Amino acid sequence: MSTSVASTPSGRGRRSSPMSWRWSDRLVLALAWLVGLLLCVIAAAIVLYMGYRGIQYLRPSLIFERPTINEQGAASGGLLDPLLGTLLLTLIGVALALPLGLACAVWLVEYGRPTWLARVVESSIEIVAGTPDIVIAIFGLALFQLPLLAPFSFTSEGGGVFGRSFIAAGTLMSLLALPPIYTASRDGLQAVPSHLREAAFALGKTRITTIRRVLVPNVRSNIATGATLGISRIIGSTAIVLILLGGFGRFEPQGSTPVTSLLRGTGSSLTSYIYDNSPAGEGGAPQKAYAAAFLLLIFVLALNLIVERIGRAHASAAGLTTTAGVV
């Protein structure tokens, strides 16, 4: 009799096969497979379509050519300036966000007193993470229009402060990159076993020396993950560039000193170039938008790959939150 029990359709075997489940369960199972595959199809469609358009329109010469604006107002020429603009914004943003995020994480995990202050800092970062980038951009505009900060941004002939410049956009970009850098470093620091700290203290090292010589070198890979996520946030942000940079194609330096004029001037990034050349902007040159979008997508894919390689040690579904840049 025991054999017949094991083979009854109600599935009392060691492993129940889906065929023996109730139909409603089988329906849910089918749905789960369906949405899982649907997501794959959507992602594949996006990547393949952008790849197709990119190969169609992206020429190597395009990358090394500066944009020009012809009579129709449509942008022509290449996308060297937007590319360098994205690079410049990333440099400024990460240069500001990396020390800030790391300092926050170190202070919160290693010192974190008084407790109420730690709570304040923690929730501030959470709020920054939840603030829409359009609001950050609009805030940046108000900030850099202050007469005090006028030297950092584009100024009109009459002395009107526009509050638009690479410095302004880069500074506000750092707020985008801050949360992932903070979260990744905090998680790394919290995961460092306490005996490492104790060993350093036993050697007579102070807290800050322990942090500099033991803890920070130990969480280097976490910091790298955070920074990479921050970079992909920055290169993907459109709203901040549209509002705080506002240039169309070419760099427009402000003043004549070599480096600062560029930083104080306006320009464009890949994202704003895509936007301006799409039907939503004024350009109406979709082939340029496709070429730039393809380039941007390649960068994003590359950054994704880097994150994955760094985090391979703890690669699992659990690692999805940090690597998806959620927090």
Place this chain on the structure above:
Amino acid sequence: MALERLKRPWPDHRAERALGAVSLLVGVAILAMVVFVAARAWPIFQHNGFSWLTGGASLENEFARMNAATASPTAADYQLRAWPLIYGTLLTTAMSIVLGLFIAILTAIFIVELAPAQVTAVVVPVVRLLASIPSVIYGLIGILVLVPYVGNHLVTEHERRSMLSTVQLTGAGLGVTVVILTVMITPIMIALICEALVSVPNSWREGAVALGLNPLRAVRAVTLRAIRPAIVAATVLATARALGEAVMIQMVSGGKSFAPRPGDGVVFFYEPLRTLASAIVDYREGLASPPLKATIYSLALLLLFAAFAMSISGYLVKLPLRKYQTRG
């Protein structure tokens, strides 16, 4: 000289204070954000009180009047009734959250509980990729592929003519916006729900299966119940993202301050709309006109408060999660 001093060991108390001060900068930035945005939005409150949050007047006309306003505007120029924008924001957010939550829960269960390892190895990077595609690329695909398709193939001539007196149907509108927004916010929810699912102790699952439930029933009876707070937290975070999405929506929503009417049937999904965030992008060049500037900042203030509310509720729903030793 400065380098020499950096190389020497730092005094501990000074390092602690310096790091603390740097950390506090973030709090200062938040405070500054509220103060600046609120100060610039003040004229709108001065002239409208809180009634600018309601509807009643034609928003298109108000924007046109503000755009034409001179450097010394009259009180009438400040008149604002922004309900269509608030309605558009709530509508797109609610629809994509409902749709996205359904997909996210199923996908998360699929990834953690059901799929074979080889399939998971594909789906997880896919989710990660969808989360990291910039919104402008979603917008570009929307405006160049989906909007023309909907406009040319789905909207019938009859539907177009029936709406001619109120609004033009180009294909850009609610339907395309909600579809793309769903694709954008679902990965966030999937990631958070997956993390919670993984953190549920395996013995709970085994217990349920030992009682004779099939794996799917076990998920429904035990695992999903255990992670309910995480599902709410994921929804809150995704809502925050959806509320603030600006560029993509501006590109594919049609850019008319029109409130889609559910009573219109299928046409409802083709009707254009504007959200709070997309209106800011639309009128970003209008900052020279004082009333329009105040309007933009008041919309930003509303978004900022919505983001605060989301952060606070996100914190509150995460409290019970600590029971299961999971970080939210």
